[in-house]
Amino acid sequence: MSPRKKLKGLVAATITPMTPDGKINLPVIRQYVDYLVNEQNVKNVFVNGTTGEGLSLSIQERKQLAEEWMCQGKGKLDHVIIHVGALNLPECQEMARHAAAIGAGGIAVIAPFFFKPTNKDELIAFLQKVASEAPEVPFYYYHIPPLTGVKIRVEELLDGIKAQIPTFQGVKFSDTDLLDLAQCINKNETGEFEFLYGVDEQLLGALAVGASGAVGSTYNYLGRQTNLMLQAFAKPDFALAQKYQFLTGEFLNFVIKLGFGVAQTKAVMTFVSGIPMGPPRLPLVDASSEFITKAKAKLDSIVWPTGD
16 A cells, blocks of 8 residues: 555544435535634544445445545545445455545545344454555544444454455444543554544543544544644643543533433534534434523533643
8 A cells, every 4th residue: 555644643434414305415514624624623534434324325325425525525634534334244355445446545444233243353354355456545433322323343363464454454443431442542553553532521541541532523623723732732731631531521511411412413514514404314303402502502602722
């Protein structure tokens, strides 16, 4: 593979914009890209993941979204990672080939979660069959046991994985087990792998144990503030970094108590950015007007540090 720019910093887990009648709304992706880059200072995206309702979309829809993000992001985004995970191997392989064909900066795969792999060898065998369909594309394992129920520790998974998956680049680590993450980073002495943390409200803790970046939904609308947290952490100004993390947590704690998921994320992104994200796809249902009113009031009430 040709040399690539290391993926670090913030990666927005992109939302899939939809029209009121539930079709994907491709024309707004251009505005979405410009908003992320210009307003949030976020230049990496993770497309068709959990926040993007990837597993609620058809294969054709997922391909169309991947193509549009690649097209609109050209010359503007640093990395476009396409999630190609599905419940069956042939669909994963088809989407991996497609991602390679359109020039994606990386592909990621979630563990199948109906018929689940029960051990490391089964999981790696599945991942290898997908990765091999895109032999020039960096490959990421998308670890999210709260949703998949696949609790194979990533530390265990790493042993010998490069020999079986030569394109293995790292992990989107969406779990609260910082011990597992820390052990992974401890093993990554050469720094060849990237560990991107996926629990936004705990990012500072993950940075402290060595996470190289983060993938999350809040970076769509709190990317600017979170970038300031990263800068504070790097200085280091830990007290300032804490302030940003605590305020992000204050907002998320508030909305989680109201009921917070993909539908509500779409609503927040819509009122913050002004870009219509539309409704979610069933079985998810639209955020209530009460949620929108309360969430907006809460976000507006937060006074962020200047970062100076």
